[in-house]
Every structure is written in C-alpha cells, then in structure tokens.
Amino acid sequence: MFEFKKTALIGLAISSLTLSGCLSGGGGGGNDDAEQDTRVRVQQQRMNEGFFVVQEDELPFDALESPTASFAPSVVSYEDTSRWSGVLNGAGYRIEVPTNWNGMLVMYAHGFRTSAPKELRVDNPPMRRYLLDNGYAWAASSYSTNFYDVRAGVEDTNALALAFNDIAAENDRVLDAPDKYYITGVSMGGHVTAAAVEKETKETANHVVNYAGAAPMCGVVGDTELFNFFAGYTISLLAFTTDSAANVPFQSPLPTLKQS
Known part of the structure; x- marks a missing residue:
C-alpha cells in the first residue's frame, strides 16, 4: 500500500512539472524567440x-x-x-x-x-x-x-x-x-x-x-451568412465578366478572375 502511494505521488509530481513546463513555454516545445505577428490591418x-x-x-x-x-x-x-x-x-x-x-x-x-x-x-x-x-x-x-x-x-x-x-x-x-x-x-x-x-x-x-x-x-447583426452570400455572389459575378477583380477596391486581394 505504501509503495503504491509513493509511486502515485512521484507520478503526480512528474506530471505537474511537465504541465508547468508546457504552460510556461519552457521544456514543452515552446519557442521564446518566436516572431510576433506584426501584420498591419x-x-x-x-x-x-x-x-x-x-x-x-x-x-x-x-x-x-x-x-x-x-x-x-x-x-x-x-x-x-x-x-x-x-x-x-x-x-x-x-x-x-x-x-x-x-x-x-x-x-x-x-x-x-x-x-x-x-x-x-x-x-x-x-x-x-x-x-x-x-x-x-x-x-x-x-x-x-x-x-x-x-x-x-x-x-x-x-x-x-x-x-x-x-x-x-x-x-x-x-x-x-x-x-x-x-x-x-x-x-x-x-x-x-x-x-x-x-x-x-x-x-x-x-x-x-x-x-x-x-x-x-437594417443592421446585419444575426450571423455571417449574409456576408458569405455577398462574397460568393460577387466572386461568381466577376468570374463571368471581362473585368478583373483587382479593379474592384474591396476585392484587390483576390486573384484576377476573367471569363474563360
């Protein structure tokens, strides 16, 4: 009985140390030198x-x-x-x-x-x-x-x-x-x-x-479904026109879409 308790306590201590290392970023694969996201909105x-x-x-x-x-x-x-x-x-x-x-x-x-x-x-x-x-x-x-x-x-x-x-x-x-x-x-x-x-x-x-x-x-406050529809509709429309998506200001990050 004593040996079981002793073994359990040792296991608990090791688990605690391991978890502590993971949460603190040390010893658990963390990278203290990782670059922060510096992207600008x-x-x-x-x-x-x-x-x-x-x-x-x-x-x-x-x-x-x-x-x-x-x-x-x-x-x-x-x-x-x-x-x-x-x-x-x-x-x-x-x-x-x-x-x-x-x-x-x-x-x-x-x-x-x-x-x-x-x-x-x-x-x-x-x-x-x-x-x-x-x-x-x-x-x-x-x-x-x-x-x-x-x-x-x-x-x-x-x-x-x-x-x-x-x-x-x-x-x-x-x-x-x-x-x-x-x-x-x-x-x-x-x-x-x-x-x-x-x-x-x-x-x-x-x-x-x-x-x-x-x-x-008339605010869009329910969910993102309407935004998804607008995005899909716009991309589909551009795909069937000769205009480039890059000519539309809010679509500039998209690749050029032209009628094939």
Whole structure:
C-alpha cells in the first residue's frame, strides 16, 4: 500500500512539472524567440497612406427650412440652432444643438459607402427635424475610414460623443454633460449601433460610451451568412465578366478572375 502511494505521488509530481513546463513555454516545445505577428490591418494601412480624405468643404451645413403651412408650426427656431462641424481624429463630424436642448444627445451612424471610397462624408440623421422639435441634440461622424468597417464606426462615433462638450466650449457655448446618450443608424450604421452597446465593446473599445438606448435599423447583426452570400455572389459575378477583380477596391486581394 505504501509503495503504491509513493509511486502515485512521484507520478503526480512528474506530471505537474511537465504541465508547468508546457504552460510556461519552457521544456514543452515552446519557442521564446518566436516572431510576433506584426501584420498591419488593411484599413490601418490605408489610413497610414492617406487613402481616406475628409471632404472638409462639405462639412458646414444649413439650418432646416421652416415647415410649410400644411404642417404644424415648429416649436423651435431652426435658424437659431447651434451647428458645428470639423474634423476629429481623421473623421469629419457635424453637431446640432437646439436652443431648448433637453440634455440628451443622439448619435447617428451612417451606412456602408458604395461609391467614392476615398471620400469621407457626414450624413445628417433622417429624423433631424423630429430631434430638434423635441429638444434633442444630435451628432454624426463620417468615420475615419470607408468600406465595411464597423470598428471604425463605433470608435469614431463614440469619440465624437465624448468630445461633445469640448467642441461646444470651443464654439462659445458651454453645456452640461449630456444626461443621456442614444445611438441609432441604418444598414451598416445599424450594425455600428448594435456593436456600440455590446458588452465586448465596453470591455475592449478605446472610446466607451454608456448609451441609455440604441435603435439599430437594417443592421446585419444575426450571423455571417449574409456576408458569405455577398462574397460568393460577387466572386461568381466577376468570374463571368471581362473585368478583373483587382479593379474592384474591396476585392484587390483576390486573384484576377476573367471569363474563360
């Protein structure tokens, strides 16, 4: 009985030492000198090379027109709203704050850009009039990249939300911090909206905003099946055309596909 226990203890000790060596990278085939992955994200390469350019001359925007007689009169003067635009961290932005601001800020996330991929532009929210009539301020970013880049959408939108008070102060309007932040968006902007409120985003994002509510519209948030369909459809289409896949910006890593 004693010999059995002694043998078992020796075996356990050897197993523990072996496991410890494997986990620590020593004695278990690990390579302390292994090269780290230094690959740069494609979008980051484009940013480093100045591929994306904010269309700064298009950033300033006009006040909304007053409603016609067929509509109920507006409760705010659109001409008197504070309207600011500029560039933040490589992304263009627009902000509008009504005179009767209710203390809440709505962030609007635009959708996927299908044309002029180098040009960064800002979209006003389609519910702009409703927001102003009800005292909400809104802000929107062009993002610092185009193409389907949800991470950039989240980071740049959140960064703009966090810079709201500083931008207001720079434009001679001192405001209290928003009581609540909301976010909404359409298409890829819907994906950005959903991602912005995920637990993982709050744990890993560089810019974190605790949104009180989110309204994603038409965002691809179920799974990857739709993306797989789009990729397969695009490659099949290119295979039956005379154009090269390399002529399509987001397909440049693919080999040239031509009709045989």
